[in-house]
Amino acid sequence: MHHYETDEVIEIESCPECQKTHSYKLKVRRYLVPTYMSESDFGAKPILKQFTFTFPCPNTKKDFETSCTLEETATEKAEDAEVIGLAD
Numbered sequence: 001m002h003h004y005e006t007d008e009v010i011e012i013e014s015c016p017e018c019q020k021t022h023s024y025k026l027k028v029r030r031y032l033v034p035t036y037m038s039e040s041d042f043g044a045k046p047i048l049k050q051f052t053f054t055f056p057c058p059n060t061k062k063d064f065e066t067s068c069t070l071e072e073t074a075t076e077k078a079e080d081a082e083v084i085g086l087a088d
């Protein structure tokens with residue numbers, strides 16, 4: 001199985017600490033599932049997988065935990081991810 005890492009940005013729309021919107025950089029560990037079926041066989045809509053992360057609020061400097069969703073496709077799965085920091 002081929003694993004690789006991608007940098008992705010996720011947006012938290014209502015921070016539980018300050019109710020503002022923050023964007024965070026994530027390092028997402030993904031892997032490819034070998035399949036003979038093409039993407040269109042599964043339909044175009046992405047699969048959403050839920051993860052829980054701890055994010056630092058830049059305003060209050062407190063950490064909060066919240067769940068968010070990462071997109072998967074039929075052949076590209078998200079295995080794990082870590083929060084790198086705030087996105088610009």
Ligand SMILES: [Zn+2]
Pocket residue numbers: 015016017018019020022057058059060
């Ligand atoms: Zn905040």
